[in-house]
Amino acid sequence: MRIYITNVFVDDQSRALDFYAGKLGFEVKNDIPMGQHRWLTVVSKEKPDGTELLLEPSEHPAVPPYKEALVRDGIPAASFQVDDLDSEYEKLKRLGVEFIREPTDAGPVRMALIDDRCGNLVQLVQYKRAGHAQED
Template identity: 55%
Template sequence: MRIRLTSVFVDDQAAARTFYTETLGFAVKHDVPLGADAWLTLVEPGDEGGIELLLEPSGHPAVAPYRDALREDGIPLLVLQVDDLAAEHARLEAAGVVFTQPPTDVGMALIAVFDDTCGNLVQLQQPKA
């Protein structure tokens, strides 16, 4: 058994595509129109066979209360691992990304949390050796 696909709910797929590719640096793997929405998945650049992140439309009525509760409690909906948290934090902040939690040492990792502009909080994590 393997994880092949996971998803994150987004308010606007086009805006999410722009943010996740141009700002965060992911690459589009699939962009298949499905009516007003699309099957829009991303992968790490150069890793076409890797785990896909589906930018899932947030139209289902259960999504808003779920995401609102997480955001209110400061809980990220997605965790992304980085090699150098300080460098990523500086790069993203320079690109205008708003952080809700600055880089913080939490024992086994360094973390920071930002707003993905698409309705979610996202945590960056750098594991410690």
């Protein structure tokens, strides 16, 4: 069994696409119109056949309070692994990404927290030692 798709609830799919593809560098896998919204998924350029991230509209009434609580408590809605966090930090800062928490050591990882401008916090993680990276 493998994870096929996961989601992040977004306030605006176009703004989310700009962030996740335009700034973070994911590739669009699916962009299918569905009424006023889209079935919009992105994937890692490194694993185009890997797990898809669905940029799902925050339409359900339970979603806004859920997202607000996560942000208030500093809990990321998604977490992405990077090879060089400091390099990603510099690149993303130049692209105007807002960091809630700059790169910080936390046990076996370095991590940072960013705002996706769609109502979510997103964590970036770098494993400090080879052999401790997560694989699909």
